[in-house]
Amino acid sequence: xxxxxxxxMVVEFPFTRSLGPVLSAFLTGLRERTVLGVTATDxxxxxxxxxxxxxxxEEVRDLVEVGQTGTVTTWAWxxxxxxxxxxxxxxxxxxxxxxxxxxxxxxALDAPEGPGSVSTGMRVRVRWAQERTGAITDIACFEPxxxxxxxPGRPAAHPGTFPExxxxxxxxxxxxxxxxxxRAQTRYLNALAEHRTKGERCPRCRKVxxxxxxxxxxxxxxxxxxVEVGPAGTVTTFCVVNIKAKxxxxxVPYVYGHIALDGAxxxxxxxxxxxxxxxxxxxxxxxxxxxxxxxxxxxxxxxGEPDAAYETYKELL
Amino acid sequence: xxxSEVPSGRGRTGGSSAPGGRGRRRGAxxxxxxxxxxxxxxxxxxxxxxxxxxxxxxxGLVREAARRALEDAELTWGDVDAxxxxxxxxxxxxxxxxxxxxxxxxxxxxxxxLRVHTAGSVGGSTALVAANLIAARVHRTVLxxxxxxxxxxxxxxxxxxxxxxxxPLLAGAGGFFAPHVxxxxxxxxxxxxxxxxxxxxxRRNALKNPYAHLHEEDLTLEKVRSSPMLWDPIRYSETCxxxxxxxxxxxxxxxxAARTPRPPAWMHGGAMRSEPTxxxxxxxVSPRAGSDCAADVxxxxxxxxxxxxIDAVEMYVPFSWYEPMWLENLGFAEEGQGxxxxxxxxxxxDGDLPVNPSGGVLSTNPIGASGMLRFAEAALQVRxxxxxxxxxxxxxxxxxxxxxxxxxxxxxxxxxDPPTS
Numbered sequence: 001x002x003x004x005x006x007x008x009m010v011v012e013f014p015f016t017r018s019l020g021p022v023l024s025a026f027l028t029g030l031r032e033r034t035v036l037g038v039t040a041t042d043x044x045x046x047x048x049x050x051x052x053x054x055x056x057x058e059e060v061r062d063l064v065e066v067g068q069t070g071t072v073t074t075w076a077w078x079x080x081x082x083x084x085x086x087x088x089x090x091x092x093x094x095x096x097x098x099x100x101x102x103x104x105x106x107x108a109l110d111a112p113e114g115p116g117s118v119s120t121g122m123r124v125r126v127r128w129a130q131e132r133t134g135a136i137t138d139i140a141c142f143e144p145x146x147x148x149x150x151x152p153g154r155p156a157a158h159p160g161t162f163p164e165x166x167x168x169x170x171x172x173x174x175x176x177x178x179x180x181x182x183r184a185q186t187r188y189l190n191a192l193a194e195h196r197t198k199g200e201r202c203p204r205c206r207k208v209x210x211x212x213x214x215x216x217x218x219x220x221x222x223x224x225x226x227v228e229v230g231p232a233g234t235v236t237t238f239c240v241v242n243i244k245a246k247x248x249x250x251x252v253p254y255v256y257g258h259i260a261l262d263g264a265x266x267x268x269x270x271x272x273x274x275x276x277x278x279x280x281x282x283x284x285x286x287x288x289x290x291x292x293x294x295x296x297x298x299x300x301x302x303x304g305e306p307d308a309a310y311e312t313y314k315e316l317l
Numbered sequence: 318x319x320x321s322e323v324p325s326g327r328g329r330t331g332g333s334s335a336p337g338g339r340g341r342r343r344g345a346x347x348x349x350x351x352x353x354x355x356x357x358x359x360x361x362x363x364x365x366x367x368x369x370x371x372x373x374x375x376x377g378l379v380r381e382a383a384r385r386a387l388e389d390a391e392l393t394w395g396d397v398d399a400x401x402x403x404x405x406x407x408x409x410x411x412x413x414x415x416x417x418x419x420x421x422x423x424x425x426x427x428x429x430x431l432r433v434h435t436a437g438s439v440g441g442s443t444a445l446v447a448a449n450l451i452a453a454r455v456h457r458t459v460l461x462x463x464x465x466x467x468x469x470x471x472x473x474x475x476x477x478x479x480x481x482x483x484x485p486l487l488a489g490a491g492g493f494f495a496p497h498v499x500x501x502x503x504x505x506x507x508x509x510x511x512x513x514x515x516x517x518x519x520r521r522n523a524l525k526n527p528y529a530h531l532h533e534e535d536l537t538l539e540k541v542r543s544s545p546m547l548w549d550p551i552r553y554s555e556t557c558x559x560x561x562x563x564x565x566x567x568x569x570x571x572x573x574a575a576r577t578p579r580p581p582a583w584m585h586g587g588a589m590r591s592e593p594t595x596x597x598x599x600x601x602v603s604p605r606a607g608s609d610c611a612a613d614v615x616x617x618x619x620x621x622x623x624x625x626x627i628d629a630v631e632m633y634v635p636f637s638w639y640e641p642m643w644l645e646n647l648g649f650a651e652e653g654q655g656x657x658x659x660x661x662x663x664x665x666x667d668g669d670l671p672v673n674p675s676g677g678v679l680s681t682n683p684i685g686a687s688g689m690l691r692f693a694e695a696a697l698q699v700r701x702x703x704x705x706x707x708x709x710x711x712x713x714x715x716x717x718x719x720x721x722x723x724x725x726x727x728x729x730x731x732x733x734d735p736p737t738s
Contacts, residue, residue: 015411057424239495265597
């Protein structure tokens with residue numbers, strides 16, 4: 001088997017979250033070192049609060065302030081924290097039922113004495129972050145507390161109003177992948193390194209796929225036979241891009257074209273240059289232009305041949 | 318950890334019984350007759366679509382549409398047997414599997430909840446999955462809902478992620494679809510101004526729809542035609558907006574329809590078809606999956622002459638030129654004649670086949686909800702409840718959606734009268 005190419009792929013974006021009234025009060029409360037829950041229709045206190053009753057689905061808005069000490073209802077040891085987790089050293093993930101609450105909150109417990117010091121039923125308390133912005137991370141973590149029983153009584157009502165409420169947060173999401181294009185595209189990419197374009201022919205419909213995917217999507221059979229196509233081809237259709245996409249480093253305007261390389265069963269997509277945008281046309285004959293170190297042709301430029309007749313490429317748009 | 322996804326632990330999932338409805342039996346229906354159960358739309362709800370709903374969470378957004386659908390049907394959460402929800406890719410808000418935390422907002426606790434995904438067509442396919450649960454007599458009353466909160470992210474970014482070893486070229490959905498529009502224009506010799514006619518018509522229709530996102534009172538045809546060229550041949554005013562919004566429907570069986578206070582819309586046909594984004598021989602201008610899907614729907618509904626027998630169409634037109642393209646693909650116009658039909662005024666609100674009386678995707682695009690809005694607006698038309706954008710006397714309407722690289726299609730045909738068989 002060929003060595004298959006792989007590369008890191010990172011997808012990250014600062015997503016925003018509009019909070020709505022209940023979560024706005026909850027997160028603003030954390031900023032003010034206040035933990036709020038909501039009273040459900042059956043009288044239970046839900047922390048963190050939900051906007052809708054977990055049983056009846058009715059809108060719930062009656063906020064209460066719960067304690068900052070609570071009881072661990074269950075836990076799991078995290079011996080190897082990853083980037084972005086609440087603590088950099090080993091800690092316990094805990095579900096904590098804060099005093100006055102009937103449900104438990106997921107958070108981290110700083111337990112420097114190790115997993116042997118953590119138990120269900122242990123008492124823990126909030127450790128507030130030094131700088132608080134209105135986020136769940138305003139609770140830096142929990143820490144062990146003296147084994148006093150929870151205070152009696154029900155939590156007090158809270159209006160949920162604070163000066164300068166937090167109405168939205170930014171959730172910076174990041175996904176790290178190892179991406180592999182697979183065997184067929186690896187062969188294609190390796191051929192491109194020699195400035196040759198190799199597709200694969202479907203043994204059933206005889207169409208040549210460029211780039212190849214290892215199988216014919218119409219016939220559902222593997223494509224093994226390699227076929228060199230091009231280097232020249234025909235612009236079958238195109239658009240002129242005048243708007244810059246986020247994260248795309250191409251100066252506008254540019255022509256995004258569908259190019260049917262000679263011998264290929266469908267068009268691939270590429271940039272067309274070496275000709276003013278307004279002179280690009282369907283049927284234009286083009287050839288690849290390679291740059292040093294580029295994995296793909298940098299762009300395609302006119303060959304100077306007469307335009308291809310529409311009949312010759314109308315199935316290849 | 319994100320604030321909205323922290324499990325609340327005990328009490329949330331622990332064996333809570335389903336909320337009581339009106340005391341009737343929920344769930345599977347035993348001993349029903351043969352054939353499919355007729356499916357009726359008895360409730361429709363949507364949010365006022367805008368570019369950013371910063372006042373509500375995703376839960377609050379879907380809740381608003383769901384509550385309006387229940388109010389329309391005069392039902393309560395307890396009357397619903399199952400919830401079927403759809404949205405476009407999770408990348409669009411960055412909440413992975415948002416349905417997981419929407420169960421309480423949608424009254425789904427203790428009930429089946431399904432999530433559907435078929436890219437931009439998802440609103441349509443979500444409704445069809447819900448309808449099939451009733452047609453198969455698995456459930457009697459199903460709440461179906463679709464949403465997108467585009468303001469929480471950037472769909473153009475989400476659609477243009479650089480992939481290793483590939484040339485970064487693509488500039489959003491407009492860049493992807495514009496070459497197909499050019500191919501259509503070339504194939505049919507359509508004159509340049511057709512796209513502008515569609516955009517102008519749909520934006521004028523939107524002025525009659527209080528829920529539509531874009532209400533461009535002062536738009537003129539000339540302004541559309543002189544708006545900036547983004548992806549030549551597609552101009553700015555010929556593209557859909559980016560919207561926050563949700564749409565919900567309550568679907569029910571024959572018995573449920575008999576009890577409903579307002580006229581129901583009856584489903585006479587529904588189908589989905591898929592094909593790859595790219596394959597040798599694909600007709601990107603008129604995809605076979607689309608025409609096959611329409612043919613299946615017409616066959617189910619007994620429609621042989623769609624142009625004559627259908628009174629209104631809510632069609633998924635994110636870029637103006639897709640109206641004439643889909644007119645051909647869906648069998649309303651002969652091949653090559655879609656643009657002449659648009660140019661003739663036939664698709665205007667007072668034409669013989671009004672297309673997108675609601676203003677369509679060109680006026681409102683909460684992506685995941687856009688397909689369901691087409692289905693729901695078709696239902697409103699045959700229920701006679703479309704308000705100022707009502708097509709007079711509409712008895713049969715088609716709802717249409719497509720998604721991905723024109724690879725997923727979903728459609729339904731609804732009518733004022735119940736199916737006869």
